[in-house]
Amino acid sequence: MADNRADTRVSMRTPLARVKGLGAAGHGVEHWWIHRVTAVSNVPLVIAFVIIVAALAGSPSYQEAIAIISHPLVAIILILAVISVTNHMRLGMQIVIEDYIHDRMLKIVAVMANNFYAVIIGVACLYAILKVSLGRILV
Amino acid sequence: MAEAKVAPRPLSPHLQVYKWSWTMAMSVVHRLTGIALYGGIALFAIWLVALASGPSAFDTVQWFFGSPLGYLILFVYTWILMHHMLGGVRHLVWDFGYGMEADQRIAMARFTLIGSVALTLAIWVVALIAF
Numbered sequence: 001m002a003d004n005r006a007d008t009r010v011s012m013r014t015p016l017a018r019v020k021g022l023g024a025a026g027h028g029v030e031h032w033w034i035h036r037v038t039a040v041s042n043v044p045l046v047i048a049f050v051i052i053v054a055a056l057a058g059s060p061s062y063q064e065a066i067a068i069i070s071h072p073l074v075a076i077i078l079i080l081a082v083i084s085v086t087n088h089m090r091l092g093m094q095i096v097i098e099d100y101i102h103d104r105m106l107k108i109v110a111v112m113a114n115n116f117y118a119v120i121i122g123v124a125c126l127y128a129i130l131k132v133s134l135g136r137i138l139v
Numbered sequence: 140m141a142e143a144k145v146a147p148r149p150l151s152p153h154l155q156v157y158k159w160s161w162t163m164a165m166s167v168v169h170r171l172t173g174i175a176l177y178g179g180i181a182l183f184a185i186w187l188v189a190l191a192s193g194p195s196a197f198d199t200v201q202w203f204f205g206s207p208l209g210y211l212i213l214f215v216y217t218w219i220l221m222h223h224m225l226g227g228v229r230h231l232v233w234d235f236g237y238g239m240e241a242d243q244r245i246a247m248a249r250f251t252l253i254g255s256v257a258l259t260l261a262i263w264v265v266a267l268i269a270f
Binding site: 036039040042043046050053054057058059060062065066069085086089092093096121124125127128129131132 | 176180197
């Protein structure tokens with residue numbers, strides 16, 4: 001982390017804090033970096049997701065839909081996609097909240113609600129995928 | 140320590156003072172599509188939970204997605220997803236330090252819109268013919 005300040009002698013920060021580069025929140029560039037990591041993983045997973053949904057486009061029967069979603073390859077791709085996407089959207093929405101909501105209390109509530117929403121979506125999807133997949137053996 | 144500032148801080152001008160450009164429009168659309176996908180994923184969660192709940196819940200949800208409104212939502216959702224994906228790839232290219240020149244920026248912004256529309260149409264043609 002480059003130190004671009006004109007005169008570092010006036011800094012209140014300890015040398016250790018500057019070397020660690022984790023900033024005031026103690027997380028450094030973690031938010032930014034995981035947003036990028038999940039952006040990269042989203043690309044192949046979203047392409048696979050679109051193909052899976054396209055295979056469901058012709059209004060399948062219940063049995064057909066179960067057969068597609070419970071296939072191990074489909075289920076594994078969907079689980080990976082849900083993990084990647086829910087993390088990416090949680091980080092992205094937090095940036096939007098921090099950009100536009102300036103009231104301190106409202107911001108805390110919104111960021112917290114954002115975390116809850118992302119976890120609820122993630123758990124609901126993962127539970128449903130696992131429930132229809134587990135126990136199915138391809139014979 | 141910084142002294143307490145009494146002078147009024149400069150305010151950043153609002154969006155409407157700028158002449159719209161391709162890069163500005165696609166930047167705004169990227170954020171809007173991200174917000175839309177954030178809400179839209181709930182539809183996928185509802186569909187999956189209905190599938191896990193059993194045939195009667197599934198048939199209700201499937202009836203909705205099979206209705207004209209359902210198809211419209213899925214079609215628009217496809218475009219939103221493709222636009223956000225191409226916009227994201229554009230941002231990754233910038234993160235590596237490429238595509239910063241004016242003509243490159245504008246070309247990439249145009250490609251985001253044209254590419255997302257083309258991909259959406261291609262996906263729906265393939266989905267309706269092949270499956």
